[in-house]
Amino acid sequence: MLTLLEQLDKGTLWKIPGGIHPPEMKSLSNASSIARLPLFDEYLLPLPQVGEQASLAVSVGEQVLKGQSLTRGAGHSYLPVHAPTSGTVIAIEPRPSNHASALPVLTLVLKSDGKDDWCTLEGANSDGANTKSVSSEGVNAEKVDIASLSRELILSRIQQAGIAGMGGAAFPSHIKLSPASEIELVIVNGVECEPYITADDRLMREHADDIIAGLEIIHKLLAPKRLIIAIEDNKPAAAEAMGAALNRSHLPAGTARVTQIPTKYPSGGEKQLIQIITGKEVPSGAIPAQLGIVVHNVGTLFAIRDAVVFGKPLIERVVTVTGNTVSKPGNYWVPIGTRVTDVLTYCDFQSEPSQKIIMGGPMMGYALPESKVPILKGSNCILVPASDEIGEMPAEKPCIRCGECAVACPASLLPQQLFWHAKAEEYDKAESYNLKDCIECGCCSYVCPSDIPLVEYYRVAKAAIRHDAEEKRKAERAKVRFEARIARLEEEKNAREAKAREAAEKRKASMVGNEKDAIAAALARVQAKKAAKDDGAVSGVAADGAGAGASVGLSAAVSAGVNNTAATPADAATTAADPKAGVAAAIARAKAKKAAAQAEAGESSAQDQASTDMAAERSTEARADVNPEPSAAQDPKKAAIAAAVARAKAKKAAAQGLSSASDAQTSDAPAIDQAIETGAEDSASNNSDENNANAAATVTPEGKEDPKKAAIAAAVARAKAKKAAKAAQNDGVDAPAADTQDNADAAEKNVTDIAESAGTDGAESAGTDAKASETLTPADAKKAAVAAAVAKAKAKKAAQAQAQASNLQQAEDNEHSSSQRDAQLAQSDNAAEAADVSEIADIDVSNVSNVPDAADGAVAENAAPQADQAQDAEQDSKKARIATAVAKAKAKKAAREQE
Amino acid sequence: MSGIMIAVILLGLLALVFGAILGFAAVKFKVEGNPLADQVEALLPQTQCGQCGYPGCRPYAEAIVGGDKVNKCPPGGVATMEKIAELMGVEPEPLSATTEQQVKKVAYIREDECIGCTKCIQACPVDAIVGAGKLMHTVIAQDCTGCDLCVEPCPVDCIDMIPVTQDLRSWNWKLSAIPVTQLEEEKPC
Incomplete structure (x- = not known):
């Protein structure tokens, strides 16, 4: 029996349950290299993007420089928001959010001044212009010696650069990089299993060395036994580039390797990837760190390298703009905060009737109800399909209990049961079927012969469960407060009564005392009087x-x-x-x-x-x-x-x-x-x-x-x-x-x-x-x-x-x-x-x-x-x-x- | 004859033993209060608003167990009423309140109008209003149950009940099946 490390070195792969093979559609955008967008007029920066507590560091009308932090905060999970370009803050107001609801959120509106001036970057060993050229063109400039930096300094730089997971969840990276437990295995997620998206593919091809540099930083921070770069086998160019970069790297020999995994959706899910690489299943409700495993996206590694080596904050990311309604599909460096509509206009977007603008991939993305919303740190793709690519969903038909969805489910759930209960609004029963472990990958909906939008049902059910839990928590809190109030009133009343009683007793006592004293005093006075008369x-x-x-x-x-x-x-x-x-x-x-x-x-x-x-x-x-x-x-x-x-x-x-x-x-x-x-x-x-x-x-x-x-x-x-x-x-x-x-x-x-x-x-x-x-x-x-x-x-x-x-x-x-x-x-x-x-x-x-x-x-x-x-x-x-x-x-x- | 006597004695002894066991159990496993009332109370929304006519959710829960109607809780809405009806084994009834009353709200004090009379503080069943005499008061929105009880005592009518707005966290996929688009004029830049 081989140990896990030996099997990792051997490249043994495990199978995950379910999964599908949708058309990849990646060739649409992966042919050209990552391009730059011109400066747009306006950038929208939701505040705060990650982490709840933050205070504004700028005010309306203020001039800001590129890379300048716009918020202040101190929380553990706080991430600052940086200006993507230089310009003027023209408004801080609620604007539609990049969310399926497009509910307005507090947004800082930055008007570009066209100069794109960098602010002074903290800890950068090269000047701003140089840094810019490094990050944009990928020229390998001289680096800060990573070994000379302390662990705390690296983590604080990662936090101050505002780096969040760029695979989609946007979880603060510095938290993942300072785990409580020992980390044995770091998996670099270059799987990119979702159709259409090629952002990570292009990034790996073009910036493999930078990504490996980021991996070296992570190696320094976590000192894992193995580092696995997982890439789907439909991206041989990327795998090759990464392998070559790895060979050039300073990582200890034998600790890191590139593992190609078979193309299957959704291998790129964190839990699925761990299962494929190690055969271990992340328990329900647990996080991979509890198994000694951390998964990072390649885009995150690139950003970490930029932040640690150049002090450059996370202000841009690679976004795939694809679909048959744009004439220039491809990957772009998009400043975070760029409006979706600006990007689409630049790419010659020809809107069709009832056009869908999908944020993310076709499987897990959501349709934007409003195109004047910003690109966020987790936005990896703007998909604008023609009607012949992704059309209207056919009408939902009754479930025939075929069980296809259960076969396709990568989380080994029973989607038809979940659907049944979600539809009947029996959310407690849906919960008992582990609804919370659903990763909303959309496999079940994809395979459903009745065209039931199963994931929609699960999302509704999840929202309702969350809402109910919140209500329950609030009710509990209200009850506690109500009871505390009753107790307080009772206490006050008792205290008042006790005080009154005490006062009454005191009065009584003093009255008794007074009488005696008064008589004595009176006698004394009589005597005094007599004496006075005598004298x-x-x-x-x-x-x-x-x-x-x-x-x-x-x-x-x-x-x-x-x-x-x-x-x-x-x-x-x-x-x-x-x-x-x-x-x-x-x-x-x-x-x-x-x-x-x-x-x-x-x-x-x-x-x-x-x-x-x-x-x-x-x-x-x-x-x-x-x-x-x-x-x-x-x-x-x-x-x-x-x-x-x-x-x-x-x-x-x-x-x-x-x-x-x-x-x-x-x-x-x-x-x-x-x-x-x-x-x-x-x-x-x-x-x-x-x-x-x-x-x-x-x-x-x-x-x-x-x-x-x-x-x-x-x-x-x-x-x-x-x-x-x-x-x-x-x-x-x-x-x-x-x-x-x-x-x-x-x-x-x-x-x-x-x-x-x-x-x-x-x-x-x-x-x-x-x-x-x-x-x-x-x-x-x-x-x-x-x-x-x-x-x-x-x-x-x-x-x-x-x-x-x-x-x-x-x-x-x-x-x-x-x-x-x-x-x-x-x-x-x-x-x-x-x-x-x-x-x-x-x-x-x-x-x-x-x-x-x-x-x-x-x-x-x-x-x-x-x-x-x-x-x-x-x-x-x-x-x-x-x-x-x-x-x-x-x-x-x-x-x-x-x- | 002796057989009958034996049977009588035996049965008598058995009766004594079981009686003793039952008596012990009655003392040892005594259930304090009414567990059903606890269950009903757990279903109620704990707004402590008194719209049911009882001073708080607990008294109403006890009243329901005592046979009162299950449809007197406007903040709980139809869902709560149905759950209670199911628990109590009675037929669900239409709510006594209008739908408008069921919208979740939060009290808001217009602070520049507040004269600091502390009357709302005394009225608040969950101590969700902070302030002191002759000083401005404010509502802790997080803890406000939207019970309305502070609105009536305010001598200057500076308390509004504002419906709770959805944010990204509380957004329900189903409720907003048709996404809301903000219509706004293009601002000259």
Whole structure:
């Protein structure tokens, strides 16, 4: 038993099943040598020709040179498209394709400039003109030493030259030349079994040495054990030329040979040729490389040699123009992209009625519905037969089950069964008869006595199967995506629910914590108050006392207070600590106020005005708190308002300092001090607000700036006020007082911007939108209540200072209350005394807002027993708002009475 | 008498043994869900368009198994209906939809008109629309099932359903038996 290599060397041939012997008709075109065509006007270059991904490297109107790459790409199977001649890109648009459907594809239209100028060829060792002469006339010029080139360089040159299989399938050659497995045998396909076509025959006769040079490159790349050049025995001249060239070549002796195979159609099919040469059958669905075999067309070898040796891209190929309707049949070097109609015109094509223009051979080619289509890399023949050569197909007759087709089939299929199922559109059954292994050679149609166009049926069936598979794949994909979407929505919903649950729990927890803290803070405040009263009106301990009281209440409150006073931005002001700090600040303010009032003694008007202002401010703040906007947006506003309050207080204190007599100096200074401290406290609360806003991390872009500015301004105001207070304490009366006023004014100026930009907005929107507020967070409601309590306390104090019990004036009430409800509540409040007013307000607030702080604030002032009621009342921002409005209205009234 | 007793005991034992085997098999080889619904679902085109009146292809497949009509799937066309009818062993019925509804389409967003409302994104059953709030949206044509569901919610009507055009890959030899020739004027060169 001989080994395969021995049999290859011996030239043993195997038989393939089926096959036919159609008339060859090759003498029509194989007599003359390959001719050149003149330059035509227009060339059409479909983009991309091979490989899907590519981007254009040129634009419309651009001048290109011959051989210039028109596309860029990076994919493994990417092949560039090159300009076949020099000229201008006049359009890039869909044009009919060289396809049986002639469907339009994106095509670059190149208008020739007639100069045919080469671009600089990369890696060429001869200049462009020389290269051109080499390629066109076949003059054997000096070559690049192939041995000096690396494997990668050769492969990249082959790819960059855009070389695709020129036998018809146009598969990228560089992929075939870099196989994953070991290649033992390279078969050069010079069979050209299809009738009429003589392109490879002429090429082998005229460029045998160049083809062998290409074979040497392949030998270097793949290092196969054997190289077989297979040529049908109806081309003895070509076989002889190739044999002679082989003898002249540098290939190792004994590795390469020319094998003549018997003429039979379709011996030139890749799988059939392998079977003839080696006796091995390429399994269904496999590629020859899996058997260690690679098959290359002679035209491809020629192109590879041009590309590697001269760097010349694949821009032209040999095309057989044949048929009895052309007067100059023969083989031509046709630039790729030349329009079929141009070639035919040059060859004196005389169109007949119902003329067919067949692209490819008579067996496997397809009729072009449109002649203005380009020649592609795989187009080897334009066949324009006269009607007596290839006429209309006779009408299809029923299948008689003769079985001729099965005999003729080179792939050992059962064409009649395939036809049966294809016709019945039972594509799955057709598939089960291995329809995909049909090479569409047309043998079955050729032998069919019933003239059934069997291959047409198979093509339809194949297209339908491909379409179905595509649909199925898409449906599968859609299903996966749909399910993924459902899962995603479900996940999002769960996440939302979990978040809501978490938030609710947090709220609950903070509420419980707050209550306790608030009670403790309230107790602390009561104690502080007492201490303050004991110390007398003049003591500057008020703020300290508040702080100390808070520390008694809860250490957290202290830390919050301290941090706030220090204006540490990194203060982790929790929701629990935040209201407390505010409360403490409010109390401090209240005390400072009282001290100031006592110090003032007689000069009531300024104080009255001040307290009225304060009350108004407080109310505004309270309203701002009830603002229906998101809490994050509220905070900056609140901060600004508080800053404004601080400013007002500092101013007032300064005014007091100015107007007071020199003997009251000792008492005045602390008053100022207290007022300033109050301002500081306010600022502290601002800071805490800001921190809160920061911690919430939901600050709107507009909101982000305001709290910052407010904080800075507040800090500045605070610092100045402090300085002023110190100055007032240490120095004389007039100068420090003026100083204080100056400072306070400066502080005012600083704060004015913020107060106006943010505060007024907030107050206004709060006033107008107050009714719509339903979505407040508990913290806000609490703050509102606290502020309300403070306002009440102030109103009360003002009333006490006045020491008058006067009836409430309803008309004025109506004037100042912004809403109907406010007015009603104020009207229903018949209490003559301000103390009563505050008490009722206390009840209102504590009832509705569940803020012990507020109630306790009230307790600190007048020890109202209603504090108990505060505990279980529902948190209702609306009610809180109402209470606030009431408090505000009362404060206003009180102020008016004073006036 | 004893013979009868033996027979009764023997048969009783046999019944117990087989009962145990059957009980074990019922647990061990339990089939989850309805395999027929899976088969029907595999035939449906998975456009998830809801034109059948069910929210997606799976519910319709289950409804068909439950006895619903087989002709409610316009995207699937006659072929799908016939396959389902064959599977279910029922008579094929004419489709409830017009032929126009059966043309395969792909949504296309006129991008300069899109206001970025994300409504179409929410409507798309296969997440084939990309975009974000106040930013332009676009359809991933590859993944679009042509279900039409995004057209209705669009407040500015900037979504078109474009019939899928054939390219060289999807070209069907039979469909274009008469080749289409592009008529165009000769351009002056």
